[in-house]
Amino acid sequence: MPALLPAGWLPGYNCAPGGGCAAIAAILKLLALDTSSEWCSAALWLGGPARVREENAGQRHSELILPMIDALLQEAGLSVRRLDGIAFGAGPGSFTGLRIACGIAQGLAFAAGLPVAAVGTLECLAEASGQARVISALDARMGEVYIAAFERSGDGWRTLSDPALCRPDQAPVLPGAWVGCGSGFAAHGDALGRRYDGRLSAVRADLFPHAREVAAIGARMLARGEGVDPALAAPLYIRDKVALSVAERAARKAQANSAQP
Numbered sequence: 001m002p003a004l005l006p007a008g009w010l011p012g013y014n015c016a017p018g019g020g021c022a023a024i025a026a027i028l029k030l031l032a033l034d035t036s037s038e039w040c041s042a043a044l045w046l047g048g049p050a051r052v053r054e055e056n057a058g059q060r061h062s063e064l065i066l067p068m069i070d071a072l073l074q075e076a077g078l079s080v081r082r083l084d085g086i087a088f089g090a091g092p093g094s095f096t097g098l099r100i101a102c103g104i105a106q107g108l109a110f111a112a113g114l115p116v117a118a119v120g121t122l123e124c125l126a127e128a129s130g131q132a133r134v135i136s137a138l139d140a141r142m143g144e145v146y147i148a149a150f151e152r153s154g155d156g157w158r159t160l161s162d163p164a165l166c167r168p169d170q171a172p173v174l175p176g177a178w179v180g181c182g183s184g185f186a187a188h189g190d191a192l193g194r195r196y197d198g199r200l201s202a203v204r205a206d207l208f209p210h211a212r213e214v215a216a217i218g219a220r221m222l223a224r225g226e227g228v229d230p231a232l233a234a235p236l237y238i239r240d241k242v243a244l245s246v247a248e249r250a251a252r253k254a255q256a257n258s259a260q261p
Helices: 060-078 095-112 121-129 181-185 189-195 209-221 246-259
Strands: 029-034 039-046 051-056 085-090 115-118 133-139 145-153 156-166 178-181 200-204
Touching: 029 060, 029 095, 029 115, 039 060, 039 133, 051 060, 051 156, 051 209, 060 085, 060 095, 085 095, 085 121, 095 121, 095 156, 115 121, 121 145, 121 156, 121 178, 121 209, 133 181, 145 181, 156 209, 178 189, 181 189
Parallel strands: 029 085, 085 115, 133 178, 178 200
Antiparallel strands: 029 039, 039 051, 133 145, 145 156
């Protein structure tokens, strides 16, 4: 997917992929949003730690996110046209939530002629953890998790296990010590604990995707020239269905019962 940056934007000064982007990210102005979970958040990155708005939204993301954005911009005395880009939590996560964030990011960016950074929610969990080696897991419902593994590399992250959808007892086996993060560990802590027996030094099940981390990662993406035209921005869907059939639920229940001692 081609990187499309505004004409004349930091010419000849994009950092190389893989790191070294902190100096450039420190001069960017970026709006970020995330509606991928039950939480709704927006953040304004002005070259450093973001100003944020957040609320446990339930199903009210579309009602809350635009007022959050307006409040942040008014507080900073900025318009969208004075920003360098828009970032959004691209997934995986709630299908409806991902579409809301993507649609709003596209609309704002298109109107202002800005690039968009689509930021992975599992990488956001790693960023929020403050740790060096992280297994990020989000509850995907239907007895499954969205899961990926990351290792700190310079000022960013190296993906060691790509985002995937699986049952907790089929999560990727990974050597070494890790910190587990996200709602997947809250919903399936026992199963994931057995899967990673002896390899989890700590678990942060309370962490959730947030615009704060979307902003930090998005700024580095834009610094690397990874912003895209709004028309090319898209959510990251890993699952292609949102509910199990009656027969599938019965089969899952029978399988779980048979696995019990």
